[in-house]
Each structure stands twice: as structure tokens, then as C-alpha cells.
Amino acid sequence: MSEDRIRNAALRDRVVPAATAAALIHPGQTVAMSGFTGSGYPKSVPQALAARIEVAHAAGEAFQIRLLTGASTAPELDGALAKVDGIALRLPFQSDPDARRRINDGTLAYIDAHLSHVAQHAWFGFYGDIDVAVVEAVAIREDGSIVPSTSVGNSKTWLDLAKHVIVEVNDWQPAGLEGMHDIYYGTALPPHRRPIPLEHPDDRIGETALRVDPDKIVAVVRTRAPDRNSPFSPVDATSEQIAGHLIEFLRHEVDKGRLPANLLPLQSGVGNIPNAVLAGLAKSGFRDLTAFTEVIQDGMLDLLRSGVLASASCTGFAMSPEANAAFKDEIDFFRRKIILRTQEISNHPELVRRLGCIGMNGMVEVDLYGNINSTHIMGSRMQNGIGGSGDFARNGFMSIFMSPSTAKNGTISSIVPMVSHVDHTEHDVSIIVTEQGLADLRGLSPKQRARQLIDRCAHPDYRDALEDYFERALRDSYGKHTPHLLPEALSWHQRWLDTGDMRPAANPPT
Template sequence: MSVDRIANARLRDRVVSAEAAAALIQPGETVAMSGFTGSGYPKAVPVALAQRIEAVHAQGLPFQISLMTGASTAPELDGALAKADGIAMRMPFQSDPDARNRINEGKLDYIDIHLSHVAQHVWFGFYGDIDTAVIEVSAIREDGSLVPSTSVGNNKTWLDLAKKVIVEVNEWQPAGVDGMHDIYYGTALPPHRKPIPLVHANDRIGETALRCDPDKIVAVVRTNGPDRNSPFSPIDTTSEQIAQYLIEFLKHEVAKGRLPANLLPLQSGVGNIPNAVLAGLAKSGFRDLSAFTEVIQDGMLDLLRDGVLSYASCTGFALSPQANETFKEHIDFYRERIIMRTQEISNHPELVRRLGCIGMNGMIEADLYGNVNSTHVMGSRIMNGIGGSGDFARNGFLSAFLSPSTAKNGSISAIVPMVSHVDHTEHDVSVIVTEQGLADLRGLTPRKRARVVIDNCAHPDFRDQLNDYFDRASRESYGKHTPHLLPEALSWHQRWLDTGTMKA
């Protein structure tokens, strides 16, 4: 006989349908929901809320909410509410096609901010009050504390600050995640903050469950639905080449004595290229590695299983369906090696700097001098958002940005004279890697960086074009420190918009 996931009798009496819970959310509210990269988000209430919004709209009445989460979520949340035209404002990160289209059409306001800033900015009152929190958990303990599921994100802040709380108890989530979480309640508002007592990436400094005033919990909904993360594509040659260049660089840093033999705590963005890096690490000979990152993806489970990675700290999962089953099957093994923290700890700039994290993130484009655009296509169209890449780029021991050298069947160069949008300035970027090679920018002046980036990272189809631009800029620009021809600096992007190619 299965054990009831709702062990608190008082909260068991508040079990209602998803429709009844959604009816408690009113037009114009600011609603904070759980979820981080397709894991741990509420599965039922957002869908019911979207249906309610559509019914209200059919009557000719307005109904939208402002929506906050940990990061991106899934079709049942971002997708359903975006399709229903139910979101007036979204923050801090998204990856849903319907939401993205509405943002780029100017129909949905979007605030893209560093993930480490979200909780503290909400505590500071920058975004007003949180009216309702909708949080997925794996269980409610007898004392009323809430066991998170496969992400923690900003849930602690949402529960602390929301006026009313709706809890989804998802029995699809493995009960064995209980004990995997580390919820730190020692943060405070300035100027009375104390140092966070985390010295090693696997230190436990908090509690294994979330606190919540039971009087604020207005509804509990039982669910049984899977997290939704897309399967990773098979690792392609380009991703393998990028991964190999980065791994050889890390070996070189060890040989030079700048890194220990087991490196420093790794942070990895989500996607096929970071997953290829993780796969490469499994074959590289490195051992006893650690991770202090935002997301555990398939490759990190493999490294933990094979003993390459000793432990990993994160705030959520981004596992393919197959990896999810592996995780659930071996939950006892992984619970001893994975720690899930609040987002304000997993992305905390001071911790990233003190631990000396190695940041590995994707990018859309980089320019000759090392500025990186990781969010906007052609300067104006948002892709997903900055996420936590800036938290690790500015504060980590090393910050590496990875991308194929071209996009759109070779019509776009990822290396351009000037990026069309700046997320990470040249001051925060250590290394740029494409399948063409690796550019180590540390200690180089701007003009020297330009030559290294062109020679090592640009695709041959664009290399002569870049050299021509840089040579003429070095002769003709207003200043020689960071040479630019301002009328031409963004002309590559305009040429693509006008003709469909950046090639001259």
C-alpha cells in the first residue's frame, strides 16, 4: 500500500481540484510559480488557469497575470498561459516558443535579469507584492514542511513572501528525493547580512524541506505528471570538436599549474555542446571532479555514475526522459552525491568567486574584442535570456563561451566585428571556443584579442572578411585602442536582414 504524500492532516483537508485552485487566482495578480528548466514546475494549476483565462476572454473581459519563476518551465506552464494570452509580464527567463513569439511581437513584457538577482530584488520590493505562489512539491511532511521535487529555484522566496500559496503534490516525482535538498534560511537584507557558511561545493548548510505558514496555504492539488525536458540530440562532430578544444585547454592549465589535477567546481549551461563537454570529460582521464552549477543534465549523471564526478550541487535538473528514469531507478545512489539548493545560493556571486568555479556557457555571437551576446538574435529578438551565465562569467575563476562558428546553414557568422547586443563584456570573458579552435583572451590587449579570435575561432568563410574589417579599422578608426568603423560595425547584421547572408 502506498504512503499518502500528504502527511499533514490539516493540509489534507485543503485538497481541491486544479480548477478550484486556479479559481483563487485573480486578474492582475503577480503569481510566482516553481520550476527551473522544465523540472519541478506545477503541472495542473497553470493549465486550469489558462483554460479559465480563455473562458474569461471569450466573454470579452481582460484577464492576465504577471508571472515569475525560477527559470524556464514547460508547455503546461509558459506555453499554456502564453497561448491563452494570459501573461502581461514575465521574468526572469523563458524558452517557450509561444512566449518568445509574443515577447518579440511586443505583446508580452519580459524582464531578463541575472538569476542571482531575482530573489533579492523581490525581497527588496523592486517588483511589488507577490499575490499567489504555486509550488510543486514531492510531499508534505507531518509537520507541514514541504519536500521540494526536482528543482528548488526561488521557491523559498515565493513561499516566504506570497500572500497565499497553492501547493501541487506530484506523485510522479520520486519520494526518494527527500533528503537531497539543502534549503538555507540564513540570508538577510542588507546591511545585516552574514557570510554564507559554505566552504566546499558539497557542504550542507540548511534544511531538507521548505517552510511555509500553513495559514497561507489555501489549496492543495494532487498531481501525477512528468517533468518535460527535451531529449538531447546525439552528439555531433561540431560539438565534439568544441568539447575537445576546451578539454585540451583545461589539461594545459593543469600542466601550467594554474588548475589542480581535479580542476575546480564546474558550472555548465544546458544544451548539446555543454553535454558534449561533459561526455568528453568522461574520456579525458580527469577524476574526482566536482560541480557547483545551476542544472544537472544527462552528462553529469553519467559522470557521477562513472566516478569521474564525486558530487554535484545544483538548483534543478534538465534530464532527458531516459535519464529521468535512470535517476529514479538509482535515486539512493544519486541522493548521496547531489545537493539541490535555492537559486540564491546556487548562483550566488560571492560563492562562485570563492569556490573558483569554471563557467561553461553557450553564446549566440562574440565580437573581435571578446564581448559576448547570449540572448538576442540580430540585436532585437530575444531567444531565451541571460539566465545564470553572467553570475558565473563575471565571478568565476574561468569563463568559457562556446558556439559553432556559423549558424543558419553558414549564412551567419558567430564571430562578428561588433556584437549586436552585449550580455557579457570583454572584461568577463576568458575563453571563446568554436569548432575552429579556442581563443584564450586572458592578459591580451583589445587588438591582440582581435587577431586571436579571428585566427582561432572564425569560420574560414568569414575570416578574410573579418581581417579586412580589422585592418581597415586599425588604420582609419577614431581611436586605435579598440578599433572600429562605426558605420560598418553592425553592417553584417543588417546585411543578413536585407539579403539573408552576412557574406559580403
């Protein structure tokens, strides 16, 4: 690795192997690491720490840490530490199968949190002291400030609060990232908060590097390793149908004068359906769109190239290997179009509301009245976490939730009488989209919402059963405002647990 990446001479003297740096982390400590959705996370120190923990466990010694990040990371961090049972507590979001298994078997404590809350809760002291911060960097400048790599996440907060800091300087990440970041240092604790001076998604209000006291940096590790994100599946017919319904709706909103011709700033969750929506936007005729979002994935890079998207503000990337390679080749172009911010700005509720963001996120299920479950399978098994969806659903101009109408080969309906877990209440939900159609829930009473969801979004295999439940609830429920039959409200979920199919025996698959 060229020494150009470590431009502070004193810190070049602190370069050590990953195992030496990992030895500075001790059992029971709270360790905060960079990373947001598979980008910008440390790669060598977590693996060295996992190896150390495995040796300790083999010797009968207890060794776990409390792990805080920006969002999910990747196998080299979450996966490596979960496999050796090295995590006692994890927050605020994860997507690793080994970590998920331990969360759901009760051996790993997990705090699912709104991503906009994490930095301020750390400052409030809710998570206790942060002993060590481990962050990935593109470079360390002459003054000791750190140029982040492909995510910012909560790194600013971790560097501010941690007693000790370990920096991984990753030569694989493009040096051209320098200048893409916007680190805002104007936030404060109540009662001293001030308005954030951001008026447009592409405003720059901060600095291009992270401040840190060089005396806190106890080790620097040189690395050369790629970000790793789960590959996206090819866009399928279901995703294209969902995208088609949503694009048609957005055009309708423009025609009605409820949205400007270039819409409002877009927020998009991660996955195949959001990527299909972005691909649909590329062909839709919209131009000069903006994004104020958490994550940029492959589809947004295409929109930026084509000019459909004028600019994008985010806190991290979730790109396929092919998109990552193209991003590196075109880094000078994307540095003019993309702004990487701290997580507390990218997800800030006041900014989301003032900018009027259009939130587009996935869901596990929605009930007849518009309540959303986006985190739990059958009410108790954690999938990934709420992430930033609540930040945008509660505060955005419009909150859109998307899903296929069924899951598990049709044995699960995404439209149910009552959700088995509530992440977003009916009050925060505007639009539901499945491949069957789109339900606009704005301005509707609970019973009106139920009719829309059954008629427009439910799969035909479940439509009659939903209609039957709703009609009987109208007749027999305790109250008629939000009609429910409590003994039956979660019976669909119990039927799936008992039989592997939500459909009643009298309602076989079509």
C-alpha cells in the same frame, strides 16, 4: 496517490481539484511559481488557469497575470499560459516558443534578469507584492513544511513572500528525493547580511524542506505528471570538436599548474555542446571533479556514476526522459551525490568567486574584442535570456563561452566585428571556443584579442572579411585602442536582415 505524500492531516482537508485551486488566482495578480529549466514546475494548476483565462477572453473579459519563476519551465506552464495570452509580464528567463513570439512581437512584457538577482530583488520589493505562490512538492511533512521536487529555484522566496500558497503534490516525482535538498535560511537584507558558511561544493548548510506557514496554504492539488525537458540532439561532429578543444585546454592548464588535477568546481549551461563537453570529460582521465552549477543534465549523471564527478550541487535538473527514468531507479545513489539548493545559493556571486568556478556557457555571438551576446538575435529578438551565465562569467575563476563558428547553414558568423547586443563585456570573458579552435583572451589587449579570435575561432568563410574589417579599422578608426568603423560595425547584421546572408557577395560559401 498515497496519503503518505500529504502527512499533515489539516492540509489533507484542503485537497481540491486543479480548477478549484486555479479559481483562487485573479486577473492582475502577481503569481510566483516553482520550476527551473523544465523541472519541478507545477503542472495542473497552470493548465487549469489557462483554461479559465481562455473562457474569460472568449467572453470579452481581460485576464492576465504577472508571472515569476526560477527560470524556464515547460509547455504545461509557460506554453499553456502564453497560448491564451494569459501573461502580462514574465521574468526572469523563458524558453517557450509561444512566449518568445509574444515577447518579440511586443505583446508580452519581459524582464531578463541575472538569476542570482531575482530572489533579492523580490525581497527588495522591486516586483511589488506576490499574491499567490504555486509550487510543486514531493511531499508535505507533518509540520506542514514542503519537500520540493526536482528543483528548488526561487521557491523559498515565493513561499516566504506570497500572501497565499497553492501546493501541487506530484506522485510521479520519486519520494526518494526527500533528503536531497539543502534549503539555507541564513540570508538577510542589507545591512544585516552575514557570510554564507559554505566552503566546499558538497557542504550542507541548510534544511531538507521548505518552511511555510500552513495557514497560508489555501489549496493542495494532487498530481501525477512528468517533468518535460526538450530532448537533446545526438552529439554531432561540431559539438565534439568544441569539446575536444576545451578538454585539451584544461589538460594544458593542469600541466602549467594553473588548475589542480581535479580542476575547480564546474558550472555548465544546458544544451548539446555542454553535454558533449561532459561526455569528453568522461573519457579525459580527470577524476574526483566537482560541480557547483545551476542544472544537472544527462552528462553529469554519467560522470557521477563513473566517479569522474565526485559530487554535484545544483538548483534543478534538465534531463531527457531516458535519464529521468534512470535517475528515479537510482535515486538512493544520487541522493548521496547531488545537493539541490535554492537559486540564490547556486548562483550566489560571492560563492562562485570564492569556490573558483569554471563557467562553461553558450553564446549567440562574440565580437573581435571579446564582448558576448548570449540573448538577442540580430540585436533585438530575444531568444531565451541571460539566465545564470552572467553570475558565473563575472565572478568565476574562468569564463568559457562556446558556439559553432556559424549558424543558419553558414549564413551567420558567430564572430562579428561588433556584437548587436552586449550581455557579457570583454572584461568578463576568458576563453572562446568554436569547432575551429580555442582563443585564450586572458591577459590580452583588445587588438591582441581580435587577432586570436580571427585566427583561431572564425570560420574560413568569414576570416578574410574579419581580417579586412580589422585592418581598415586599425587604419581609419577614431581611436586605435578598440578600433571600429562605426558605419560598418553592425553592417553584417543588416546584410543578413536584408539578404539572409552575412557574407558579402564577393565572399561566396566554400
